[in-house]
Amino acid sequence: MLSPPQREHFARLSLGRAVALWTAVLALATLLVALRLHGIAERHPEEDATRVARGWTQQLGRAVPRADSLFGPAPAPRALLPLAGLRGATGVYAFRLYAVDGRATLASQDLPGAAPADAAARVRRLLAGGAASVQLHRSGDDRAAVRAEVWLPVGGESGPLGAAEVHVDLDEIAAVTTRSAMAAGFTALAGLLGVGLAGLLLWRSHARGERSAREHMDYLAQHDPLTGALNRASFVVALQRATQRPGAGVAVLCLDLDRFREFNEWLGRGAGDALLRQVAARLRAMVRSGDLVARLGSDEFAVLADTADAEALAGLAQRIVDSLKQPYALAGRSCEVGASIGIALHGVDGDGADKLVQHADLALARAKADGRGAFRFYDARLDDELQRRRRLGVELRDALAGNSLALHFQPLQEAASGRIVGYEALARWPHPERGFVPPTTFIALAEQTGLIEELGTWVLHAACAEAAGWPDELTVAVNLSPAQFRRDGAIVETVAHALARSGLAPARLELEITESLLMARTEPVLQALHALRALGVRIAMDDFGTGYSSLAHLWRFPLDRVKLDREFTHNLAGDAKVGVIVGSVVSMAHALGMRVTAEGVETEAQRQALATHGCDELQGFLLGRPQPPDRLA
Incomplete structure (x- = not known):
């Protein structure tokens, strides 16, 4: 029979064992989470690098007018300046551009790259429909890859322009992940001292930060950074999905601003950017809830309308024309600029996404030729005029x-x-x-x-x-x-x-x-x-x-x-x-x-x-x- 002091001693011993066991469980859970976070970092750098590189190439047309000139015989060296400005927080620190024949046309610096024959072969594979290739360069220790070399095709409005070799610095993502893993590891040790819960909270904070960074990267890859509208690539993907739905009733409206180049040269590029933002805002206000607005390049916009009803589309187009011709406040001036619109209907003017955009562009050219500030539906006879x-x-x-x-x-x-x-x-x-x-x-x-x-x-x-x-x-x-x-x-x-x-x-x-x-x-x-x-x-x-x-x-x-x-x-x-x-x-x-x-x-x-x-x-x-x-x- 245990005396009261003995019973009290054994009670304190049981409580201590329970606390130690609970602390060990917390520490083990924290270590498992840290290992999982480190594993995620090992699996995702290829996706991150490809996403960053693709987003960088999609901004070429905005940074350098007539981006196709970058792939020509002798691009101007001054083109390096606006391209270098695209780096920002994206992590792109070097690049080399290749023409469709595999010839290197422009590079940010001397890069140890593939031999000319190898580069030409890689460009041919990419332009023939091959997927973007990613090569990771790891540091000497066991950390996640922090450098990536990405090869991917670059397309223009009229077809492929060439290919890009983009070098991406993933240090920041790797650093965030490593800090998260280290924090979780130290917290596991602290868990042995009874503070495992604080470690879990710290890991959760780091995980949220990394998830926010990834969501921001995804947004940049899918949207035009100036106007917030979808970019061309995202618009084409959305159009492809819409046209593949059974019985899909959709249409494409392509539009551009009348005399935008004059206004851009008159008031300056800053005012031109402000005009484009206002245009995108008016478009979003005009379209219906199921429609999508995209900026395809320069002053070119598109609307994916969730209907193929010609009368409804005519009404939508007229409302857009009327809205966009209202005065804009730019650089302290009141300015007016109109818009012309071309419309192509799925199932009537084409089935594939590329055909619909092409035919809407042809209808847009007809609207501009007929006096601007108007809209036109696609007519098959426009193809002959385009070829001419x-x-x-x-x-x-x-x-x-x-x-x-x-x-x-x-x-x-x-x-x-x-x-x-x-x-x-x-x-x-x-x-x-x-x-x-x-x-x-x-x-x-x-x-x-x-x-x-x-x-x-x-x-x-x-x-x-x-x-x-x-x-x-x-x-x-x-x-x-x-x-x-x-x-x-x-x-x-x-x-x-x-x-x-x-x-x-x-x-x-x-x-x-x-x-x-x-x-x-x-x-x-x-x-x-x-x-x-x-x-x-x-x-x-x-x-x-x-x-x-x-x-x-x-x-x-x-x-x-x-x-x-x-x-x-x-x-x-x-x-x-x-x-x-x-x-x-x-x-x-x-x-x-x-x-x-x-x-x-x-x-x-x-x-x-x-x-x-x-x-x-x-x-x-x-x-x-x-x-x-x-x-x-």
């Missing part, structure tokens, strides 16, 4: 490469004496089968296909070479495209080279620019114009009185001449107020030391009226139509 334009684009590229374009020259006449003082150079395309392709057609095509800068350079060189053989008193005027000012300093080098190669005196060359250019990237354009003036050439503002006319242009920018738009000439006889405006512009220009040229002179009455108002030079069909060089007076 594609062939024409290829033929224009070949014509430029083969020097098959021609220049015609339209005379500029001194208003007071009637003497010819110079000519304006105008590009013409004598097509071997189509005859002369209208300038409005091939110049717009050059802008759409990225050939406009090359076309402008050819015109400048050809005009200078031709004018060098004219009498010294004759000048030549050449139109410049805003595209020729996008690369800082490039236009100055091009003009200097054309003058040096032709031997033309700089004072005999006049460069015509548009008002929209003066609103775009104001300071770089101003610097370029001053540099051109320093060469000795003259600067004229073409089509003055239209677009974003501002009297500030007449005193801030280094202009030698303004050219009155032909609309003033055509309306001169019918409205007395037009004459007042013309006289005022001429007076202001003369006071600032500038000459004035009036375009579009077609009647003798117009010629006399413009001369009376003080215009210095005149141009128009009355005075001479554009002619090839051998037929000039």
